[in-house]
Structures are given as structure tokens and as C-alpha cells.
Amino acid sequence: MxxxxxxxxxxxxxxxxxGVGKSTVAAHIAMSLAAAGVRTxxxxxxxxxxxLPVLFGTRERPLVRNGRISPVVRAGVRLMSTGLLADASRALAWKGPLLRGALRQLARDxxxxxxxxxxxxxxxxxxxxHMALADLLDISAAVVVTxxxxxxxxxxxxCVTMLARLGIDIPAVVQNMAHYSCPCCGERTELFPNAGLTEALLAETGYPGARLVELPLLPExxxxxxxGVPSALGGADPASAADKAFASLADLLRGDDPARPILAPLQEGRTS
Incomplete structure (x- = not known):
């Protein structure tokens, strides 16, 4: 617990x-899980x-009721960010006890x-x-984006070595901008010459069972x-390669692939 x-x-x-697209991936994971009925x-x-405020196109300030902060809700996802609590131009240079206190408050209050x-x-x-979160919360798993x-x-x-030291499982590694497909002819172009290094890294660091999920470079x-409209919220065609890629990642995390139930415990949170 x-x-x-x-x-x-x-x-x-x-x-x-x-700059590898971590925040975009996090937003789309949340959106896709919510769309599948997971209370997220x-x-x-x-x-x-x-x-988060830029990704979801909101500067709405969370309300405080009875001493507790009410998250901003977009498409069924409860959102919380210091970017919604403070002025957008204000730098929050928190460290040490102040930073840990802020993380504790965002989880508790x-x-x-x-x-x-x-x-x-x-x-x-x-x-x-990362260290503070591991101290404050029991992390179920981590997705690494590269x-x-x-x-x-x-x-x-x-990053993978740190997660291993903390005892946190990595069910999936997202290789973002893995390739580009020509919209006219569909020809696939490898943007970087070292695609195979990710698999080698996982094997070397003790996570050979982690699923490698490739996300293409997609302008949309x-x-x-x-x-401020993530593609999972209608910013792109639901049948597009972008939404298909993110939906497959969410399915992976929900354990919907019967041959590979990587994070099946998340199914317990699904609504009926």
C-alpha cells in the first residue's frame, strides 16, 4: 500500500x-488509459x-475546498501541476526539504x-x-522514454540503472521518433542509425523482458x-498512426494483450 x-x-x-518527448508520452498514456475506462x-x-498546462491548453487555477486542492479535469483525467498553481513565468527553484515537502503536499493535499x-x-x-517520489510512494512501475x-x-x-537500484519495474521503454514514414509513398526512413542500441541497453542493464514500443515521428x-489539444483528445484523426501508437502503449500497460500481461494489476482500477 x-x-x-x-x-x-x-x-x-x-x-x-x-527533449525526447517524455511529457507528451505521459499525457497520452493518461488520456488513453482514461479513454479505456481507467480512473486516471x-x-x-x-x-x-x-x-502540462501547455499540453492541455489550460491555465485554469485549481480550487481549494476544505483545505484540499481540486485538480483540473480534462477528458476524465485529473490534472495537477505547479504550472497551474503559480505564475507561468515564475521559476520554482526548490531543492532539499522544500522540494520534498512540495511533492508530499501534491500527493497528500x-x-x-x-x-x-x-x-x-x-x-x-x-x-x-525521483528519489523523493520513491520515498513517498510505492511506485508500481516506470515507463522510460528515449x-x-x-x-x-x-x-x-x-535512468534505467537508477530505477533498478530503486527496485522499480520497467514494463516498457518508448523509443520516440523512431522513424519517419513518408505521407505520400509510405517509405520508412530511420532518422537515427542506432536503433538497435536500445535493445542492447535493456539486456545489459537487466531488463531484457521490457517491451520496446516504437513511436514514429509524426508532425500532428x-x-x-x-x-493544447493532445491527439488523444481529438487533436488528430483517431485512426492516425499517432493515436494507434499511443493506444497500443496504453493496452500494453493495462495488460490487455493476453500473451503479455505486463502490468495487469492496472486492470483492477478499470471501471465496469
Whole structure:
């Protein structure tokens, strides 16, 4: 049981390198889980660079009722971010006890309601936020986001090693911007020459069973995010490669593949 959120499944989304699309992946995981009937919350734990307000196109301030903060709700997902609590231009340079206190407050004093799965978007790297979350919450699993570049993979190696040291399972690694398909002829182009390094990294670090999920480079994902309408919320065609890719990742996490029930406990949170 979680020390601060008993009965809630916690899914961290991590990335060793900044700019690999971690926040976008976290938002779409939350959206896809909610669309499948999972009672889902999304916590933006990147205090220094909160992305959630931009991704969801909202600056709505959460209300406080009876001493508890009510999350902003979009498409059935309960959202919380310091970007919704403070001025967008204000830098929150929290460290040490102050940072841990803020994380504790977001878990304890936010009215998450009947949320059964909380997705946490963490800052890039292997810093204090990750350690604090592991101390405060029982993390069910983590999804690691990377790109098939050697520079990104070296940082991913450190991220995976940290999660292993914390005893956190990694059911999936998302290789974002894995390839580009020509919209005219459908020809697939590998954008980076080191796609095979991700599988080698997982085997080397003790996670050979983690599923590698490839997400293509799709302009509509970036366009929808800039408009504050994630593609899972209608920012793209539901039949597009973007939504299909994110839906397959959510199915993986829900354990809907009977041959590969990677995170089957999340099914317990599904509504009837």
C-alpha cells in the first residue's frame, strides 16, 4: 500500500535526456488509459519546467475546498501541476526539504478522488525528484522514454540503472521518433542509425523482458500539443498512426494483450 496514496497504482514516466518527448508520452498514456475506462490522474512533477498546462491548453487555477486542492479535469483525467498553481513565468527553484515537502503536499493535499492510476511525469535525468517520489510512494512501475541516439541512450542507461537500484519495474521503454514514414509513398526512413542500441541497453542493464514500443515521428503530435489539444483528445484523426501508437502503449500497460500481461494489476482500477 502506498504511504500517501493507498490503493492507487503509481506509474512514473521517466527520461534520462530532456527533449525526447517524455511529457507528451505521459499525457497520452493518461488520456488513453482514461479513454479505456481507467480512473486516471496525471501529476506533473517537473517543477522547473512544467509542461502540462501547455499540453492541455489550460491555465485554469485549481480550487481549494476544505483545505484540499481540486485538480483540473480534462477528458476524465485529473490534472495537477505547479504550472497551474503559480505564475507561468515564475521559476520554482526548490531543492532539499522544500522540494520534498512540495511533492508530499501534491500527493497528500490534492483531492484525487476515486483515481485508481496516477501517472507521474518526472523531470529529465536522475535527480532528487525521483528519489523523493520513491520515498513517498510505492511506485508500481516506470515507463522510460528515449530516442535512438547514442547521446540520449547514454543518459537513458543512467535512468534505467537508477530505477533498478530503486527496485522499480520497467514494463516498457518508448523509443520516440523512431522513424519517419513518408505521407505520400509510405517509405520508412530511420532518422537515427542506432536503433538497435536500445535493445542492447535493456539486456545489459537487466531488463531484457521490457517491451520496446516504437513511436514514429509524426508532425500532428507536435502540432496538437502546441495547440493544447493532445491527439488523444481529438487533436488528430483517431485512426492516425499517432493515436494507434499511443493506444497500443496504453493496452500494453493495462495488460490487455493476453500473451503479455505486463502490468495487469492496472486492470483492477478499470471501471465496469
Amino acid at each position: 502506498n504511504r500517501l496514496l493507498p490503493g492507487v497504482r503509481i506509474l512514473m514516466v521517466c527520461g534520462g535526456k530532456g 490522474g496525471l501529476l506533473d512533477a517537473d517543477f522547473q519546467g512544467p509542461s 490534492v483531492d484525487w478522488g476515486d483515481v485508481s492510476t496516477l501517472v507521474i511525469d518526472t523531470p529529465p535525468g536522475t535527480g532528487e525528484v 530516442t535512438p541516439q547514442r547521446m540520449a541512450l547514454e543518459d537513458t542507461r543512467r 503530435i507536435a502540432s496538437a500539443a502546441d495547440r
